[in-house]
Amino acid sequence: MRFQNRGDSRGVVRLTAAGLKGFTSAMPLHALQVIALLGALAAVLPMDCTSAMAETPAPPSVEASAEESRSSMSGREIYRRMLRNRYKRGVQEIEIVSTDPGGSEQTTVFVASLEDHRDENDDPTDGKNASLLIEVSSPFDMRHTRYLVVSKEPGPDDEFIYRPSERRVRRVDLKGTPLLGTDYTFRDLAYHDLEGATYKRLPDETHDGVPVFVVEALVTDTLDDRIHKSLSYLEQEHFVPLRVRYWDEYGVEVKELRAEHASIENFGSMWVARRSKMIDLLQRTESRSTVLSLDADPHFTPTRFSLRRLAQGR
Helix, strand or coil: CCCCCCCCCCCEEEEECECCCCCCCCCHHHHHHHHHHCCCCCCECCHHHHHHHHHCCCCHHHHHHHHHHHHCCCHHHHHHHHHCCCCCEEEEEEEEEEECCCCCEEEEEEEEEEEECCCCCCCCECCEEEEEEEEEEECHHHCCCEEEEEEECCCCCEEEEEECCCCEEEECCCCCCECCCCCCEHHHHCCCCCCCEEEEEEEEEEECCEEEEEEEEEECCCCCCCCCEEEEEEECCCCCEEEEEEECCCCCEEEEEEECHHHEEEECCEEEECEEEEEECCCCEEEEEEEEEEECCCCCCCCCCCHHHHHHCC
8 A cells, every 4th residue: 555644544434424514613615525525324305205306396486586596695605505504413424435646545434423513593502513523443453543523612622532542532633634544634524614714706607517606715714724715616506515626825726625416415404415525636646435324313412522432432
């Protein structure tokens, strides 16, 4: 294997995340990755039900009104609609296959649980925005490794790791850290809001034959030293990102997210692209993710996102 300088081992990731909805760091540039990355299990609407909904045409007056409303939306409003494509809690299973420049691949499997603590006005509860727990089951040398991230307002966030080899919980800084060595980062799975960036709507485009909104985001309060600007291409029906391009502070395009429009499905209260990939343009590597399942209405015990759970796994 030629995976080098990637932090942890790179690979195919199976993510069972409990409610990734709305969980990202305060940096808004990665929110769409969260949506593209996670989502799919028992809470899904039956396919025949989803199809029936899609085939029921809206009255002409409603369609015209919706079209007029969308044409007047600002970049900030479009981005807000994307962030609202979420659920309060959930558990997902995702597979990520990472490939190095030589074509070698590696697989990683983990379970991620998320709970959004914000109220109906998107305000934090007891100073908390969201909690994310990641529990690794593969590769073997990382089995039972667990991460806990609690997004707080005001920050800083609480971030912890438990490694079986050390048998203790440590506080860490996961900012910009590769997610288990893949081309995704922990911030790609973290809580996001509209603050910390300015937004500008650019002319609409067509991406792979699909009409998309295009929104430019310029970071004003970055939590990731690499990313200072992004362009998001959002399909116009459900505001799911089909493509996101990222630039660093020197104006160099460093990575790109692409999602398959044909893979977009409805899971409870949100729409998810089940297949996507993140490309590191500088390292010439990529990670392909597939959402295998998602439970959008799990039951969490009071200790689900506690340091005790992190250390004991229960």
